[in-house]
Amino acid sequence: MQQRSKHRFANLPQGGENPLQYAVTQRDKSTISMVRDAVEHKQTLMAYQPVIRDMSSKSIAFYEGLIRVLDPTGRVIPARDFMPVVETTQLGREIDVLSLRAGMMALQHNPNLRVSINMSARSIGFKAWTNMMQRWLSRDPTLGERLILEISEQSAMLMPELVADFINRMQDQGVCFALDNFGSGYTAIRYFKELYFDILKIDGQFTRGISKNPENRALITVMVSIAENFDMVTVAEQVENEEDCEVLRQLGVDCQQGYLFGGPTTRPYWAINPDKQKSG
Secondary structure, eight states: OHHHHHHHTTTSOOTTOOHHHHHHHHHHHHHHHHHHHHHHTTOEEEEEEEEEEETTTTEEEEEEEEEEEEOTTOOEEEGGGTHHHHTTSHHHHHHHHHHHHHHHHHHHHOTTOOEEEEOOGGGTTOHHHHHHHHHHHHHOGGGGGGEEEEEEHHHHTTSHHHHHHHHHHHHTTTOEEEEEEETSSOOOGGGHHHHOOSEEEEOHHHHTTGGGOHHHHHHHHHHHHHHHHTTOEEEEOOOOSHHHHHHHHHTTOOEEESTTTOOOBSSOHHHHOTTOOOOO
8 A cells, every 4th residue: 555655646746846837847748748749640730820911802911821739639739739838849840840841732732822831940950940941942942932931029039140141041032031929029129120021910919909909009000110111011910800900900000810800720722622722
């Protein structure tokens, strides 16, 4: 009985270990294990969400590709539930490679499609990611003209000089860049002169409920002005109702993305009806 009791409690926090920290650590280990199994067994897929450029006609500027993994029960797990845990690990780099591969395949099979793919600044020097990008662009240089790479504000600020050099090199091959989740971090505005992002995606914390939030309207007015000054297209994220949509349009936001226009789907039009081509 004594031996069984020791085994039973062997994994509980010992000594002065913080119980909350222990719980977080165990949760993160479980998440990493789940993602690693999904990657090893090829249990990943992409969901695509439209970004709308004309509010009246609802014409689509591009689709954002969002990686998903399947847990052992087959449940689809969105990136927001695992990327914060794996982003700084080798597994995070492998996820970026899988995202890039899926996006490039979609572009290759759909000549009128334009797609954005998320990546971490940490993947810039990752050999497998770099090699894959160059293989696809060597195979078909026009793919770069329809590819957008999204780097979050927080990630870009980890190594702005490296990101700036990377953007310059890839833009020469036609690739566009989006600064994702703008406003969620602590971007030094001076870096805008060096980074040359093409698209500024405004974080959803500023867009949700903006029709009833004068403070956020003032902030987005400033963001739009910054984007215009640096010749960037603006995209409002997480737009969920017509009232917010109209306010954002009046504030001069170029494009909008959110459940008002369609949620991420793992069955985009080109997977359901390959013969139907929409302009991107």
